[in-house]
Amino acid sequence: MADALQRSPGSSSRASTREEELRASAISRAREAAGTRSGIHGDDHWRRVAEVGLIIARREEVSAHVVLLFAILHDCRRENDGHDPGHGPRAAEVARTLGHEALAISPEELDRLAEAMHDHDRGLVTEDTLIGACWDADRLDLERVGITPHLRFISTPAGSDPDLIDYCADFLRDAPSWDELAQHAERIMEKTR
Numbered sequence: 001m002a003d004a005l006q007r008s009p010g011s012s013s014r015a016s017t018r019e020e021e022l023r024a025s026a027i028s029r030a031r032e033a034a035g036t037r038s039g040i041h042g043d044d045h046w047r048r049v050a051e052v053g054l055i056i057a058r059r060e061e062v063s064a065h066v067v068l069l070f071a072i073l074h075d076c077r078r079e080n081d082g083h084d085p086g087h088g089p090r091a092a093e094v095a096r097t098l099g100h101e102a103l104a105i106s107p108e109e110l111d112r113l114a115e116a117m118h119d120h121d122r123g124l125v126t127e128d129t130l131i132g133a134c135w136d137a138d139r140l141d142l143e144r145v146g147i148t149p150h151l152r153f154i155s156t157p158a159g160s161d162p163d164l165i166d167y168c169a170d171f172l173r174d175a176p177s178w179d180e181l182a183q184h185a186e187r188i189m190e191k192t193r
């Protein structure tokens with residue numbers, strides 16, 4: 001992937017802005033609320049969703065920070081790795097309980113983040129590019145459970161890129177750490193400001 005997450009130290013050495021500090025704090029709070037989870041809907045999956053979500057967010061010019069929050073929280077209240085239709089609404093409730101200020105997003109972004117989490121496992125597509133970026137990133141990691149993602153369930157042009165789909169098929173790849181992902185999200189936020 002030409003624009004896969006660069007691991008070289010790419011962040012500038014300038015002082016963090018207040019907004020960056022708030023977003024870093026929000027990521028910490030979200031990760032704390034999410035806790036740890038292993039298995040096919042656990043941390044390895046969340047980091048792959050974040051990695052691919054950031055690629056889509058950059059290409060579609062939607063908030064990398066919101067996509068990162070989705071990756072952290074969307075499966076955090078699963079009760080099992082099988083049929084668990086309540087886990088999306090429970091995850092949305094986690095975000096609403098944290099609130100938009102703690103998550104360093106606007107009330108409108110919180111509504112869209114909550115909607116993305118509430119409905120993420122319902123097989124829908126959307127014209128809302130931010131929500132679509134979240135759903136596409138999650139679906140492009142379906143190969144790990146033996147399902148090849150079908151374009152009819154992909155919402156964004158970026159998520160439909162054959163090169164990205166090929167990249168995601170390697171679900172055993174070493175996903176970046178949360179610190180690397182947060183730094184990458186900041187670089188995207190900086191470019192899209």
Ligand SMILES: [Fe+2]
Pocket residue numbers: 041045049074075138
């Ligand atoms: Fe997921």
